[in-house]
Amino acid sequence: MSVLVTGGSGFLGQEICRQLVARATPVTSLSRRPSPALERLGVRQHQGDLADPAAVSRAVAGCEAVIHNAALAGVSGPLLPYWNTNVRGTRNVIDQCRAHRIGTLVHTSTASVVFQPGGLRNADERRPYPRRHLAAYPRTKALAEALVLAANGPDLATVSLRPHIIWGPGDPHFAPALARAVRAGRLVMPGDGTNLVDTTHLHTAAHAHLLALDRLQQGRPIGGRSYFITQDDPRPLRDITAHFLRAAGLQATWCTVPTPLAQAAAATCDTFLCLTGRARTHALSRFLVAELVHPHWFSIAAARRDLQFEPPITFDAGIAALSDPAPPAAR
DSSP states (O other): OOEEEETTTSHHHHHHHHHHHHTTOOEEEEESSOOHHHHHHTOEEEEOOTTOHHHHHHHHTTOSEEEEOOOOOOSSSOHHHHIIIIIIHHHHHHHHHHHTTOOEEEEEOOGGGGOOTTOEEEEOTTOOOOSSOSSHHHHHHHHHHHHHHHTOSSSOEEEEEEEOSEEOTTOSSHHHHHHHHEETTEEEEESOSOSEEOOEEHHHHHHHHHHHHHHHHTTOTTTTEEEEEOOSOOEEHHHHHHHHHHHTTOOOEEEEEOHHHHHHHHHHHHHHHHHHTOOOTTSOOHHHHHHHHSOEEEOOHHHHHHHOOOOSSOHHHHHHHHSOOSOOOOO
């Protein structure tokens, strides 16, 4: 079985490709730019934009399954760029799967599609999307996920995975952002950091995608469903940030900013970006502040039951591997 991985040059996409290649699966990638890492893996590469149906068609041709991992991620910014990549792009992937008679589609969603003010505690897949999302990213990812799940049928089996805060070796997002936020040994954050938060190690997230792919290929009754994917080890945000900073060789004192002040500043930033149309995806926002001050952790009981999923690496082993070049110990 040959598999197309959209966004194969990205953080999670590369790990999915790596795990597929390790089991001798022919892999093709669709990304905006070529990747030396994928070239070393022997992955066939296509360059193109998800919003371009012709580019998607060229990449899909000759494949038998698709892992749709590419997306525009962020906590802020106007709707249109997110819409073009996450909604239009996903619609193009679905259309080209049908045009090329692809039978299997695994979609990378995010647990943030159900995030709401006040947070989430042990949320499972029965949790509905909120009436109003706090940012364009979770809104468009929810719309994309809904498209994928609605496309499930006799000719195209689909499933959507919801990893949360993916981290690990080479993390280009979460850990570097924390390191940049440290000023003079202080980490200025809203809230006291005691809110419980789930995370997902890179190896865990990729492993779940391969399990979902296999279950769909085997005809298991998981089509049209979504699944939360995490380490199943929620921890206080303050502890998580301390671990990541220590792994980067940094130490910082958590300095609390009053939540109402942070919320007011975030609302101002959101309004400014909306009025100016500036495409800043990682600016201060109401969505970011809400995730920093509220709990968000999830049940993975459904993934355990239907995918036989277990995190292949523990949180502590993953943290140790960030500062140790040796391979992480498996669970």
